[in-house]
Amino acid sequence: MKEITCKLLVIGAGPGGYVCAIRAGQLGVDTVIVEADKPGGTCLNVGCIPSKALIHAAEEFSATAHMLEGRNAMGIRVEAASIDLARTMSWKDGIVGRLNAGVTALLQKARVKIVHGRAAFRDGKTVEVETEIGLQVIRAETVVIATGSEPVELAALPFGGRIISSTEALSLRELPKNLVVVGGGYIGLELGTAFAKLGSAVTVVEATPQILPQYDADLVRPIARRLGELGIRLLTSTKATGLDGDALSIETSDGGSERLPVDRVLVTAGRRPRTAGSGIDELDLDRSGTYLRIDDRCRTSMRGVYAIGDVTGEPMLAHRAMAQGEMVAEIVAGRKRAWDKRCIPAICFTDPEIVTAGLSPDEARAQGFAIRLGQFPFSANGRAMTMLAEDGFVRVVARADTGLVLGVQAVGAGVSELSASFALAIEMGARLEDIAGTIHAHPTRSEAFQEAALKALGHALHI
Numbered sequence: 235m236k237e238i239t240c241k242l243l244v245i246g247a248g249p250g251g252y253v254c255a256i257r258a259g260q261l262g263v264d265t266v267i268v269e270a271d272k273p274g275g276t277c278l279n280v281g282c283i284p285s286k287a288l289i290h291a292a293e294e295f296s297a298t299a300h301m302l303e304g305r306n307a308m309g310i311r312v313e314a315a316s317i318d319l320a321r322t323m324s325w326k327d328g329i330v331g332r333l334n335a336g337v338t339a340l341l342q343k344a345r346v347k348i349v350h351g352r353a354a355f356r357d358g359k360t361v362e363v364e365t366e367i368g369l370q371v372i373r374a375e376t377v378v379i380a381t382g383s384e385p386v387e388l389a390a391l392p393f394g395g396r397i398i399s400s401t402e403a404l405s406l407r408e409l410p411k412n413l414v415v416v417g418g419g420y421i422g423l424e425l426g427t428a429f430a431k432l433g434s435a436v437t438v439v440e441a442t443p444q445i446l447p448q449y450d451a452d453l454v455r456p457i458a459r460r461l462g463e464l465g466i467r468l469l470t471s472t473k474a475t476g477l478d479g480d481a482l483s484i485e486t487s488d489g490g491s492e493r494l495p496v497d498r499v500l501v502t503a504g505r506r507p508r509t510a511g512s513g514i515d516e517l518d519l520d521r522s523g524t525y526l527r528i529d530d531r532c533r534t535s536m537r538g539v540y541a542i543g544d545v546t547g548e549p550m551l552a553h554r555a556m557a558q559g560e561m562v563a564e565i566v567a568g569r570k571r572a573w574d575k576r577c578i579p580a581i582c583f584t585d586p587e588i589v590t591a592g593l594s595p596d597e598a599r600a601q602g603f604a605i606r607l608g609q610f611p612f613s614a615n616g617r618a619m620t621m622l623a624e625d626g627f628v629r630v631v632a633r634a635d636t637g638l639v640l641g642v643q644a645v646g647a648g649v650s651e652l653s654a655s656f657a658l659a660i661e662m663g664a665r666l667e668d669i670a671g672t673i674h675a676h677p678t679r680s681e682a683f684q685e686a687a688l689k690a691l692g693h694a695l696h697i
């Protein structure tokens with residue numbers, strides 16, 4: 235048995251944990267990070283990065299196939315389109331591999347000691363790790379729990395065989411002929427859309443009356459329209475109740491039932507904190523629902539034990555985990571920091587994409603603000619026209635009295651790249667005049683942001 239003592243021990247090398255360890259190392263904090271799997275966590279290995287690779291490949295393939303059908307307005311014709319899914323997956327694995335190596339190199343550069351194995355708590359400041367070279371005991375002054383989350387399994391549809399989670403979906407070597415996605419949240423719709431573009435017959439089964447239930451109907455409408463164009467069958471207010479051979483039973487809220495033929499059932503019914511089997515449950519930390527409860531410095535209820543990322547709950551996003559990790563590292567190094575972010579932008583990489591930053595109109599009203607709205611459609615944006623991507627809009631939510639921007643939402647092709655300017659505007663306390671008065675380069679889709687601000691001020695120029 236080997237013993238290590240350190241100032242900071244980070245458990246989990248996902249976006250939260252590895253960023254925390256790198257920043258701590260940069261600040262001279264003696265840091266150890268333990269990872270049971272590959273560095274990069276869910277995001278890099280089975281989440282953000284592989285899903286975006288698959289989405290991009292599917293989009294390219296579907297655009298090419300569309301040209302084949304001769305329905306292409308730009309006059310491009312191709313002779314044939316086919317895809318080798320195994321090769322697509324190898325390409326995706328190559329990107330993941332490069333990023334795995336990159337994270338390891340960054341940790342080494344910051345002089346962080348990396349221990350490979352699953353950490354199990356002995357007490358709040360000591361963990362045991364079963365490694366390839368035997369048992370290691372690590373004692374630390376401060377511990378950061380960054381163990382992330384895992385897919386929720388439905389009792390009626392346990393994972394295995396035809397029933398898969400997003401993790402297996404991102405590694406399929408053969409295209410399922412019939413794919414049913416259970417859960418119409420962003421992960422299910424991103425992957426369902428990608429498989430439909432690759433050629434699967436896709437059905438989405440969602441228990442609530444609307445897909446993407448956290449977004450307002452105006453933002454969701456272009457997505458629903460596109461799902462229809464792609465031939466995806468959308469069954470809302472419907473529950474999947476069980477799989478019998480190759481037939482999935484579903485029940486609608488009005489008592490109807492049906493059996494759907496399936497090769498694969500992709501269950502994307504949410505994620506839960508990963509705390510079981512590592513002694514975290516036994517530490518008896520305060521919870522917020524099933525998640526670890528934290529304060530504005532990511533402190534848990536136990537002194538010297540912090541928690542960051544998905545294990546602390548919504549919004550379960552990689553960039554939130556990273557920002558928390560960076561903040562905690564600075565606190566551990568003695569700097570005065572607290573969570574003071576005004577917004578955490580969120581993106582659905584659906585077709586088209588959705589971006590939200592700050593407050594929606596309903597949230598702003600619920601917080602007692604009198605608001606002004608400005609909405610500008612991409613159908614009036616020159617760049618969107620040249621890219622055959624006119625569906626969608628940018629909407630700005632501002633205080634009626636001061637014009638302070640409270641929130642920005644957008645739906646449209648490629649709007650994910652506008653998320654940084656939306657977040658910057660909110661973080662910097664911009665007013666409508668600041669956005670309207672900033673020259674936005676022409677022709678770009680970002681002009682829709684400036685025009686939405688002008689519209690809220692009552693003098694849009696291009697509509």
Ligand SMILES: Cc1cc2nc3c(=O)[nH]c(=O)nc-3n(C[C@H](O)[C@H](O)[C@H](O)COP(=O)(O)OP(=O)(O)OC[C@H]3O[C@@H](n4cnc5c(N)ncnc54)[C@H](O)[C@@H]3O)c2cc1C
Binds near residue numbers: 246248
């Ligand atoms: C399909 C999919 C697509 C997604 N797309 C996006 C997106 O586009 N944008 C976005 O922002 N987010 C996206 N997410 C969410 C994102 O992946 C997570 O929010 C993010 O990975 C959370 O980071 P984390 O550091 O909290 O945890 P994780 O990334 O889950 O990392 C936790 C790490 O801890 C390790 N670990 C756990 N327990 C132990 C232990 N006891 N000992 C040692 N190691 C342990 C795990 O092996 C893992 O590597 C997506 C998720 C999925 C599933």
